[in-house]
Amino acid sequence: MQFYREFDWAYGRCDQVSPLIQRVICNNPSPFTYVGTGTYIVGRAEAGARVAVIDPGPHDDAHFEALLNALDGRTVSHILITHTHLDHSPLSTRLSQACGNAPIWSAPLPARTDASAEGQDDSFTPDALLSDGDLIEGDGWTLEVMETPGHASNHLAFALKEENALFSGDHIMGWSTTIVAPPDGDMADYMDSLDKVMARGFDILWPTHGPAITEVAPFLQAYKDHRIERENQVLAQLEAGHSTIAEMVPVLYAAVDQRLWPAASLSVLSHLMKLTKDGRVIAAPAPELSARWTLA
Template identity: 55%
Template sequence: MAAKIPFVREMEFTYEEPQQVSPLIRRLVANNPGPFTYLGTGVYIIGRGDVAIIDPGPDKPEHIEALLRAVEGERVTHIFVTHRHMDHSPAAHPLARATGAKVYASTEPPKPSDCDELRLEAGDDHIFTPDLDVSDGDRFSGPGWTIEAVSTPGHTSNHMAYALLEENALFPGDHIMGWSTTVIGPPDGDMSAYFASLEKVRDRNYDTLWPTHGPPVREVRPFVEAYLAHRLAREAQVLAQLESGKRLIKDMVNEMYADVDKRLHPAACHSVLAHMIRLVELGRVATEGPPCVDNEYWLKRA
């Protein structure tokens, strides 16, 4: 069994209605629930008067209208995007055109795949390009609030979290979610980078995580430790599957994720692939050619 994570899944809200969730944070949940978005995309509005918006969500007219109502009479100065997936970034530029704000995100391009065409999650937003590049440690401010960019590659190569310094809180996008583990889909997703990013977030000792999907995480350090332990346990499961003679990832997933919604099994295959790539890099597993979902894998003996 993989390590247990103390998930938090209960959240009271009304779709497309802003809710004050902390002194500086309002949350508005888009009406786009699903197996990867959970209850929907949570959009965060920071501050009052001159405000920032984090992960504006899908490009749906009713959603953008709801966001504009939520900031009526205020000035949107910054629109931050954690990564270019269809449930996070598409509303950024329509919202920017309506408000005059600039869109901020990492401009590092995603890594294309040369062997797997499986579409994961809500899909990539291939046309998204920010107005301004964001790098690790960059700071942005408004009246009473300061946002710091925190590079967290792993879920995607260009994933950027954002810290609200005044509340010692982090908006981790899809890097860490309270309701579920995070999909790591190679080649843009990288398990080794993900481990390093989890350790980075853990060691910064934030008081609260506000994921884009689902409720906040209040006990941050033990939660992230459980996330790390879960991944290490999954890695041990992969090695055990190989030891038992299984060579195909899909066969491993059917056993390892037997209690998980089968709609998520294709994504689980890519998470197992991410572990497999890491194990190949560590010299513990071998395969022929570039590691792909349909390859055969075997243990390397000393």
């Protein structure tokens, strides 16, 4: 895949990246967040305008101050959360309090225990819940809610109608493929959500981590093809006699930073769980990390 990794950015700087979008990046780089969490401000860059903030990010004093500086003179009407991992939602309450108790909107908290590398924000409490097709409006902007489970069961994306753009959270990232980690992450859900985004024909995607994706259709097709290829690689590993995830990961992810192998193991598990649902693979004694897997 040809990834999007090069872009002009600096920590704490507010960049006008489109007529209706500004971005401020938090200094929380990691193998899972790339250069850090990109918080988006949606709306006009003028005093008095009503704007939305998407994914305030982690608890970070410098990022909090940078957001307040970027919002100077504007009213935050909505704080929107793509999902409740620790690099996306924790700063929302503090930001709300600093912005006149601006309401925080998200999907319901996950019902399943999260096992992802990012961790779950268990203290998160939204003021209002969102569901597929909901519309959120401000001064000159309209966001449509898209439910996109897969990376997380409560993952949302937000479509900016005026620019035919999608804030894709972690569902689609330009710098890397997305981690799908059971039990909260689900590969079958992820693939369905990917098809849902592909069908919309967006002109540009704004992930929470990394630069915008501008060649949307071919990138999404490559994203989907990668998942299908990985699924076929997992089946090939089973055909070769590798029956455990521990045997598969060093082969499938030989070129990947070994710090990511635990997350990769969960991704392989997600593929195997999907294949089990499809009736192509059998797990013994149950579909879990330590299971032994065979072709059905």
